[in-house]
Amino acid sequence: MTTTDNTIAPVQRVDFGPGHTVISSPSGRFSLRLQRRSIIVCTVFVSFGLVLSLWALATGEITFSANELLHALFGNGNSSSELVVLSWRMPRVIMALALGAALGISGAIFQSLTRNPLGSPDIIGFNTGAYTGALIVIFLAGGGYFQIAAGALVGGMVTAALVYILAYRRGSQGFRLIIVGIAFSAILASLNTWLILRAGLEEAMSAAVWGAGSLNAMGWEHAKPALLAVTVFFIAAALLAPRMHMLEMGDDAASALGIRVEPSRLLLMVVGVGFTALATAAAGPISFIALAAPQVARRLTRSAGVRMGSSAILGAVFLLLSDLIAQRLVPDTALPVGVVTVSVGGIYLIWLLLREAKRN
Numbered sequence: 598m599t600t601t602d603n604t605i606a607p608v609q610r611v612d613f614g615p616g617h618t619v620i621s622s623p624s625g626r627f628s629l630r631l632q633r634r635s636i637i638v639c640t641v642f643v644s645f646g647l648v649l650s651l652w653a654l655a656t657g658e659i660t661f662s663a664n665e666l667l668h669a670l671f672g673n674g675n676s677s678s679e680l681v682v683l684s685w686r687m688p689r690v691i692m693a694l695a696l697g698a699a700l701g702i703s704g705a706i707f708q709s710l711t712r713n714p715l716g717s718p719d720i721i722g723f724n725t726g727a728y729t730g731a732l733i734v735i736f737l738a739g740g741g742y743f744q745i746a747a748g749a750l751v752g753g754m755v756t757a758a759l760v761y762i763l764a765y766r767r768g769s770q771g772f773r774l775i776i777v778g779i780a781f782s783a784i785l786a787s788l789n790t791w792l793i794l795r796a797g798l799e800e801a802m803s804a805a806v807w808g809a810g811s812l813n814a815m816g817w818e819h820a821k822p823a824l825l826a827v828t829v830f831f832i833a834a835a836l837l838a839p840r841m842h843m844l845e846m847g848d849d850a851a852s853a854l855g856i857r858v859e860p861s862r863l864l865l866m867v868v869g870v871g872f873t874a875l876a877t878a879a880a881g882p883i884s885f886i887a888l889a890a891p892q893v894a895r896r897l898t899r900s901a902g903v904r905m906g907s908s909a910i911l912g913a914v915f916l917l918l919s920d921l922i923a924q925r926l927v928p929d930t931a932l933p934v935g936v937v938t939v940s941v942g943g944i945y946l947i948w949l950l951l952r953e954a955k956r957n
Contacts, residue, residue, distance in 0.1 A: 717887045811880060
């Protein structure tokens with residue numbers, strides 16, 4: 598009599614060359630390749646982000662001890678500490694992390710599709726398009742926060758569609774997409790300036806502050822809808838990540854592997870623009886996070902290409918750190934976070950341009 602063992606074999610850990618580990622099942626149906634350096638770098642930055650988050654929650658005009666902070670976080674604190682920590686500071690910290698991660702992933706997508714470190718939504722002009730949509734709502738419709746957010750979302754999507762159509766010629770090549778995007782961004786920037794100049798003083802000042810990118814006065818009523826939308830795009834990005842990595846091998850190789858190249862590229866663009874438009878809708882156009890985070894992550898992890906996971910982690914940490922600097926740089930004045938990201942990002946952009954020019 599023969600018996601059959603129907604138990605499932607455990608997952609095995611297999612070394613795959615120096616610096617890599619592959620976790621796979623004996624049948625080969627499941628496998629996950631991990632780069633040890635990436636794991637270490639991501640773990641360090643996740644820990645750093647956690648420390649920054651706790652510091653942001655505990656410090657400010659009202660400072661709490663570690664014990665008071667923990668009691669407030671677990672709902673055991675007094676009413677004033679829970680109000681400050683949970684209602685005032687928590688939404689700002691969570692939004693900084695979520696929007697920073699969204700911008701990091703958006704930058705990774707466009708730098709992967711264009712195969713160029715300058716392929717960023719703020720360079721290509723999608724941020725500017727989202728700002729245009731918000732300005733139209735502010736000046737022509739006089740809408741509130743959610744109407745402005747919807748206008749920014751529509752503006753970013755319409756700009757992306759126009760850039761894609763103008764850059765399309767038997768496929769959307771990366772360099773053409775960047776050139777068309779820069780040109781379109783310049784046109785929209787001129788339109789934005791014209792709209793602000795024609796507006797009233799109060800409207801123009803409000804639009805200018807919002808256009809700098811700010812997390813000031815961020816509450817749960819603003820954060821919850823944005824977090825829900827960002828979560829949907831996070832899921833979509835995770836599902837499309839394998840296609841993005843296959844497209845990096847070239848269109849012919851991706852087609853040979855069964856990937857429909859142009860539809861996959863279009864879906865990735867929609868997700869990347871969606872992240873940028875959502876961030877702009879929630880906090881205004883925040884520049885250079887999407888440009889810098891993927892490239893810094895790539896250099897730290899020494900990966901062959903940009904990766905969504907590491908880009909998201911560094912984007913989240915960068916934006917939270919920038920917001921903390923903006924809050925504390927000038928005493929008694931909370932600067933828009935975009936002021937810090939533009940200042941630091943501008944230096945990074947100059948270095949990147951010089952580096953690319955030297956390489957070419």
